[in-house]
Amino acid sequence: MKKSKKPIFILSILGLLITACNDDNDIDTNPPQIEVESPHDGQHVHPGEIIHFDAEFSDNVGLGQFKIDIHYGGDHSHKGAFADEPKWSWEHIGDLSGRNRHVHLDIEVPDSIHDGKYHMLVYCTDQAGNESWTALTIYIEDDDH
Numbered sequence: 001m002k003k004s005k006k007p008i009f010i011l012s013i014l015g016l017l018i019t020a021c022n023d024d025n026d027i028d029t030n031p032p033q034i035e036v037e038s039p040h041d042g043q044h045v046h047p048g049e050i051i052h053f054d055a056e057f058s059d060n061v062g063l064g065q066f067k068i069d070i071h072y073g074g075d076h077s078h079k080g081a082f083a084d085e086p087k088w089s090w091e092h093i094g095d096l097s098g099r100n101r102h103v104h105l106d107i108e109v110p111d112s113i114h115d116g117k118y119h120m121l122v123y124c125t126d127q128a129g130n131e132s133w134t135a136l137t138i139y140i141e142d143d144d145h
Contacts, residue, residue: 032058051106054102054104
C-alpha cells in the first residue's frame with residue numbers, strides 16, 4: 001500500500017502559516033516612554049548654574065538611544081533682535097539598554113549667554129526604531145540685567 005504524503009505536506013504548510021502569522025504579532029510597534037523628573041517645565045536657572053537632568057526611559061521590549069537637545073527658543077526662528085548675543089545650544093546622545101533605565105546628567109549652563117526661553121527636547125528610540133519625545137521650557141535669567 002502506498003501512503004499519501006499530502007496530509008503531511010498540508011500540515012507542514014499550515015504550521016508555517018501559523019508561525020508566520022504569530023511572527024507578525026511579535027513586531028514591536030509600541031514607542032518607548034519618557035518621564036523627565038528634572039528639570040521641570042518652566043524652571044528658571046542662571047548662567048553658570050548646573051541643570052540636573054533626571055529621566056526614566058522604559059520600553060516594552062528594549063531601549064536603544066536617547067537624545068537631549070537644548071536650544072534658544074525666545075523667538076523660535078532662532079534669529080532676531082539678539083542676533084549678536086550668544087545663544088546657547090547643547091546636545092547629547094547616549095545609548096540605552098534593557099527595558100528600564102534611569103539617566104542622570106549634570107548640564108552646565110555657560111556663564112555668558114543670552115537670557116531667555118530655551119527649549120529642552122528629549123527623544124528616545126527603542127531597539128525596533130520606534131521613537132517618542134517630550135519638550136520642556138527652561139528660562140535662563142541673568143540677575144545682572
